[in-house]
Amino acid sequence: MLEAWVTQRQVRFLSAGSILIVGFVMTRQLLHTSSFTTAATIFSISLAALVGAGKLASP
Amino acid sequence: MRVALYIAAYVLPAAAIWGVVGLVSRLLGAMPVFMLLLAWVYAFGFGVCETLALPAQAPSLTWQVPAHWVEKRSATVQSLIWGVSLGPGLITRNPYAGIWLLPLLLALNQNLLIAAGVGIAIGIAHGGTRALGVVRNRTCIEATQAHLLILGEQWRWKYLDGLALLLAAGALAAYILSLLGNHL
Numbered sequence: 001m002l003e004a005w006v007t008q009r010q011v012r013f014l015s016a017g018s019i020l021i022v023g024f025v026m027t028r029q030l031l032h033t034s035s036f037t038t039a040a041t042i043f044s045i046s047l048a049a050l051v052g053a054g055k056l057a058s059p
Numbered sequence: 060m061r062v063a064l065y066i067a068a069y070v071l072p073a074a075a076i077w078g079v080v081g082l083v084s085r086l087l088g089a090m091p092v093f094m095l096l097l098a099w100v101y102a103f104g105f106g107v108c109e110t111l112a113l114p115a116q117a118p119s120l121t122w123q124v125p126a127h128w129v130e131k132r133s134a135t136v137q138s139l140i141w142g143v144s145l146g147p148g149l150i151t152r153n154p155y156a157g158i159w160l161l162p163l164l165l166a167l168n169q170n171l172l173i174a175a176g177v178g179i180a181i182g183i184a185h186g187g188t189r190a191l192g193v194v195r196n197r198t199c200i201e202a203t204q205a206h207l208l209i210l211g212e213q214w215r216w217k218y219l220d221g222l223a224l225l226l227a228a229g230a231l232a233a234y235i236l237s238l239l240g241n242h243l
Binding site: 052 | 077103106107110111112145148153154155157158160161164165167168169173177180181182184185186187188189191192213216217218219220221222223225226227228229230231232233234237
């Protein structure tokens with residue numbers, strides 16, 4: 001049911017816009033307290049893990 | 060024990076190769092603002108395409124491990140060949156655009172040593188999860204079901220990858236604006 005909901009066009013638009021804003025606002029806040037490269041490092045390792053795990057769904 | 064060795068066959072080459080990618084990216088990243096803009100364009104473009112399921116192909120090599128490389132080899136040698144080829148995630152087909160954002164982000168590190176260290180961590184993360192995925196597929200899925208299940212799952216991972224790219228695009232936009240603000 002959740003998958004059917006997520007595949008709707010407007011839900012995809014909404015999630016895309018929301019996550020873009022979340023990334024922007026979080027980084028604006030983060031720049032006051034921490035360095036961007038630290039956050040980029042944590043993000044990079046997480047993204048690598050996501051892509052690696054996603055490859056199990058690669059034919 | 061065999062599973063641990065299999066995972067190591069993916070993780071160790073991936074760590075070594077991504078360590079080198081970290082070094083090379085840092086050397087190429089002498090122009091941080093240009094790298095940031097390039098990373099933003101890439102993350103935003105492919106993030107939109109993957110999240111909205113637009114028909115855009117992620118940049119990827121199409122090379123595959125030749126069958127004769129693994130035929131008539133021992134299980135250990137086969138694992139090593141698969142691990143070296145698939146662990147880093149760079150030379151074989153990869154449907155997720157997120158992988159090519161990583162070298163651009165590596166270029167933003169302050170010095171060579173940190174870039175190499177982060178590269179190694181990226182390699183461990185990618186190779187490890189890749190190997191765990193293969194192990195999971197081998198143990199959980201009957202061969203006849205595997206292809207259908209894999210195709211069904213791929214769109215979910217593309218959607219997640221797209222969201223991760225858009226998160227990065229938002230973050231990069233904030234960072235670029237803060238840098239421009241400091242310069243103005």
